[in-house]
Amino acid sequence: MTSTGGTTWTELTGMPAELLALAERCYAADGGMPLATDPAFLGRRWAGDGVTAFGLRSGDGSLLAAGAVRRGPTFTGLVDPDARGRGLGAEVLDRGLALASSALASSASASSASASSASSASSASSASSAPDSSASSSSLSPSASSASSASDSSSATGDVVTVESETLTDDAAALFESRGLRRTFAEDVMRIDDLDLPPAVWPDGATISSWDGPDVARRFHTTYHASFRDRPGFPADPAGEWIAENEEDEDFLPSCSLLATLPDLGDAGFVVAARGWIVQAGVVPFARRRGLAAALIAESLIRMRTSDGVDHAWLTVNVNNPGAAALYRRLGFQQRGLRARYQRPMQAAGLARSAGA
Missing domain, CATH: 3.40.630.30 (Gcn5-related N-acetyltransferase (GNAT))
Incomplete structure (x- = not known):
């Protein structure tokens, strides 16, 4: 010393x-x-x-x-x-x-x-x-x-x-x-402390699937890729790697991980959840500005509270994505650090x- x-x-x-x-x-x-x-x-x-x-x-x-x-x-x-x-x-x-x-x-x-x-x-x-x-x-x-x-x-x-x-x-x-x-x-690191949210409001004709089996998992990955490939620095993780990373997380919640499909548009948005976490959420470019992201996240949080007894949740959002951060604040998330x-x-x-x- x-x-x-x-x-x-x-x-x-x-x-x-x-x-x-x-x-x-x-x-x-x-x-x-x-x-x-x-x-x-x-x-x-x-x-x-x-x-x-x-x-x-x-x-x-x-x-x-x-x-x-x-x-x-x-x-x-x-x-x-x-x-x-x-x-x-x-x-x-x-x-x-x-x-x-x-x-x-x-x-x-x-x-x-x-x-x-x-x-x-x-x-x-x-x-x-x-x-x-x-x-x-x-x-x-x-x-x-x-x-x-x-x-x-x-x-x-x-x-x-x-x-x-x-x-x-x-x-x-x-x-x-x-x-x-x-x-x-x-x-930004954000947290929501009240998961007693009003029911999600979906675009007309939307259907929702949870993460259930390899075929649906691959559809999640395709939607993930389409949602983020226009973002700077997008890593384009291969399907097998991305799916395994989520499924091997001991806190992964397949019932709270949701895929939204719209009429005539197909799979249009997704959210991946783990216990107490919104891990990722995205909407493909042609389906944005329809309230789909807000509905996906709200529904995931509601399921987290009712089926898993979670009373708060976290997420992170890149500082170069202020639009997403504003959405999370509207849902009730507050910044807790960087x-x-x-x-x-x-x-x-x-x-x-x-x-x-």
Whole structure:
């Protein structure tokens, strides 16, 4: 452990009770995703293979702030609400970025060494068995390996570090931006506390199907794809992957997941629900402005309350979709916080220096 400005750095291992308590204090102050206090959710980010977690303690040993870097690399951090305004968030972030930089440098060095070894072995083999130039030209070169490893990077000359927050505050956003991080994703987190809603009002002739069997599930996916393919950054998940992701969720509610079909238009809108959650909802472009989304969500929430005893529900909505957010507010949802992801390229040269280490 080392000291800095009256606080002491400490290594964190596993999921100590003090870390869970810190997460709960941050969530109570900042709002955001309720999963931010779930031990299993936290465990995937703060413990296990490939995770380096650390903290700042006060003179009396209390945990004031903490950070973790996992494979990716991805950093997440927490600062006790009562300890803010003292620069602890900046210290934790800079340490996390430095660790992420080191991880990227080590990975790049290992990849380069591996590629060079493979290239040398291939060239030696070619020289002994086939002296013509065409044989040696087929060997793997370091430059080819580098190009391959950079294919999912945002920069052709380096890799990317991600900073995530499930309980984003304005001060945290300003800190991230001061370190050259750019926001790449953000969602409002919303909650409704009264599910005693009036009956859903459907467009004329609408018929409703619940998620029942593989054929209907594929129709859900087709409608999902048609509803969101015009949105920026739509991932276009394959049917099998998207269906499995929903069905394998232990809280998935097939009876509350609904598909709406309109006369002469076919399948036109859908909602996927899990216990206490509206997971996704969408309407295909040609069926919008008919009240279909509001009816689907209202009916799903009503079923959730009457058949599963749920008394509140959550959803998230991308900040670049204000129309959907306005609809959710009309239904009774209220904003409870913001979650976001930030990124910046980390160059192969001078990584630790650029991270503020």
